[in-house]
Amino acid sequence: MAQSSYVTQEDVLFFRENGYWVSPKLFSESELEEMIEHQEKIYRAEYELGREPWSTWKAGDNPRSLRKTDNAHWSDPVLRRVATHPVIGEIAARLMNADKIALWHDQLLYKPGRADRRHTANVGWHQDYVYWQCCAEPSLVTAWVAFTDVDLSNGCMQVVPGSHKWGLIKVNDFFEQNLEKQQEQMELPDGQAFRPVPLVMKAGQVSFHHALTIHGSGPNTTDSPRRSMAVHLMTGDTRYRSGTPAEGHMNVKLLNGRDGDLFEGEPFPVLYPASVR
Numbered sequence: 254m255a256q257s258s259y260v261t262q263e264d265v266l267f268f269r270e271n272g273y274w275v276s277p278k279l280f281s282e283s284e285l286e287e288m289i290e291h292q293e294k295i296y297r298a299e300y301e302l303g304r305e306p307w308s309t310w311k312a313g314d315n316p317r318s319l320r321k322t323d324n325a326h327w328s329d330p331v332l333r334r335v336a337t338h339p340v341i342g343e344i345a346a347r348l349m350n351a352d353k354i355a356l357w358h359d360q361l362l363y364k365p366g367r368a369d370r371r372h373t374a375n376v377g378w379h380q381d382y383v384y385w386q387c388c389a390e391p392s393l394v395t396a397w398v399a400f401t402d403v404d405l406s407n408g409c410m411q412v413v414p415g416s417h418k419w420g421l422i423k424v425n426d427f428f429e430q431n432l433e434k435q436q437e438q439m440e441l442p443d444g445q446a447f448r449p450v451p452l453v454m455k456a457g458q459v460s461f462h463h464a465l466t467i468h469g470s471g472p473n474t475t476d477s478p479r480r481s482m483a484v485h486l487m488t489g490d491t492r493y494r495s496g497t498p499a500e501g502h503m504n505v506k507l508l509n510g511r512d513g514d515l516f517e518g519e520p521f522p523v524l525y526p527a528s529v530r
Contacts, residue, residue, distance in 0.1 A: 259276060259277065259279075259340065259343075259344055260274075260276075260344055260347045260348065264348075265347060265348060265350075268348045268461065268463075269348075270414075270415070271412075271414040271415055272412065272414065272415060272416060272417030272418070272462060272463040272465070272466035273412045273414070273452070273460060273461060273462040273463070273466055273468075274348060274460070274461050275452055275454060275458060275459070275460045275461075276344060276458055276459045276460070276461070277458065278455060278456075278457040278458050279338075279340055279341070279398075279457060279458065279459050280335075280398070280456075280457035281457065282456075282457075284457075285400055285401075285456050285457055287331055288331060288332065288335060288400050288482075289400055289401075289480060290331075291329050291331040291332055292325075292332070292361060292363065292400070292480060294329060295309060295322055295325055295328060295329060295332070295361060296309075296310060296320070296363075300328040300329065301328070301329050301330055302327065302328050302329060302330060302333070304327045304328055305327070305328060306322050306323055306324050306325050306327055306328050306361075307323040307324040307327070307358070307503050308321075308322065308323045309321075309322035309323070309325070309361075310322060310363070316365065317365055317374065318365075318374060319362065319363070319364055319365075319374040319375075319376065320361075320362065320363035320364075320365075321360055321361070321362055322360065322361035322362075323358060323359070323360055323503065324358050324359060324503075325359055325360075325361040325482070326356070326359050326522075332359070332361065332482065335359075335398060335482055335484065336356055336359040336482065336484050336522075337356060337522045337524050338484075338524065339524055339525065339527045341396045341398075341459060341484060341486075341524060342354040342486070342523075342524025342525030342527075343524075343525050344396070344459075344461065345394050345396060345461065345486045345524070345525070346525045348394060348461055349392070349394055349488050351392075351488035351489060351490075351525075352489060352526075353488065353489025353490075353523065353525065353526065354486050354487070354488060354489070354523070354524045354525040355486065355487055355489065355491075355516070355517065355521045355522060355523045355524065356484070356485070356486060356487075356521055356522045356523075356524060357385070357393055357485040357486055357487045357491075357504065357516070357521070358485050358503065358504060359482055359483065359484050359485065360482065360483040360485070361482050362479075362480070362481045362482065362483060363478055363479070363480055364407070364408050364470070364473045364478060364479040364480075365473065365478050366407065366473050366474075366475045366476050366477050366478050366479075367473075367474070367475070367476060373430050373471070373472040374408070374472065374473060375408070375429075375430045375432060375469070375470060375471055375472055376408075376410075376427060376468075376469045376470040377426040377427055377428060377429030377430065377431075377432060377435055377469050378424065378425070378426070378429070378432060378435045378436065378439070378467055378468070378469040379425040379426055379427045379467070379468070379469065380416070380421060380422065380425055380464065380465050380466065380467055380468075381393065381395055381462075381464045381465075381466075381485065382421065382464040382465050383421055383425040384427070384499060384502065385464060385499055385502065386494070386497040386498055386499040387493060387494060387495075387497050387499040387500060387502050387504065387505050388487070388491050388492070388493070388494065388499075388516070389491075389492045389493070389494040389513075390490075390491070390492075391463070391464040391465050392464075392487060392488040392490060392491045393463075393464040393485060393486060393487045393488070393491065394461055394462065394463055394464060394486050394487075395461065395462050395464070395483055395484065395485050395486070396459050396460070396461050396483075396484040396486060397410060397452075397459065397460045397461075397462070397481060397482075397483050397484075398459050398481055398482045398483075398484060399454045399455070399456050399457065399458050399459070399460075399480075399481050400456060400480035400481050400482070401456050401477070401478070401479055401480045401481075402454070402455055402456050403452070403453065403454050403479055403481070404451065404453045405451050405453075405471065406473075406474055406475050407473040407474070407475045407477070407479045408470045408471050408472050408473040408474075408479055409451050409452055409453060409454065409470060409479075410451075410452045410460065410468055410469075410470050411449040411450060411451050411452065411468060411469060411470060411471070412449065412450055412452060412462055412466055412467070412468045413447060413448065413449050413450070413466065413467040413468070414448070414450055415445070416445075416465065416466055416467040417462075417463035417464075417465040417466040418465075419441065419442050419445060419465070419467075420442075420465070421465070422439055422440065422441065422467060423438070423439060423440045424436075424438045424439045424440075432469055432471065435469075447467075449469075486524065487516060487521070489515075489517075490515070491515065491516050492513055492514060492515055492516070493505065493508055493510050493511070493512060493513065493514045493515075493516060494512065494513075495511075495512040496512075504516060504520070504521075507520040507521075508520070
């Protein structure tokens, strides 16, 4: 297991109790400028590595919608360095008590500014694992890299502490815009309360949340876009489970395996340990 200099034992205990943790700043200002520049290249369909992402926002799509690009690391060397960053892998290994961390997939995210009543670009309350039930266990964690400063004014992520211990909750929808309605419809375990915590972060910080942690985000009411990348990671013992509602997930297609097979190989780069990259 990793012994990251960025993570104390108290941090590990916090993550295990609350299902999330926020790192110190991991990326410099010059790195962030380069990341934003290459995010824009993706939107202009300039793919330096010669391969399109799995899916992406394209010019002509709704400019007020949330832009979500899956597997930008296929297309761009700078964004690939972010998605396979060894320090992110090292931290994830420590938090998940894992000997190996590999990339599940990445999502490049852009939340446009100046939200209005019709166009909010919210992210509905959800647990990542509801979309990843093709994995036999929720042995996954997301590292959310802030390219810009984030707070409630521009739609920072909000998490529900301790919700990773509740199992799958009835209401899960990444694309739902009415967060209040979702909250009203949730069926929580007895004795539990829905109390979201906003993750206010500086550009270059990285938040980590467990695959069962409930999270979402509200509108960006500022004049500037909120930019980030969600780096979805898995432990080395993550195995394929067939016949689930997530059978259509792209990683099932990329694995092309049998029930019980490990998700491993070229489509799933290893971040930790660095010696096997």
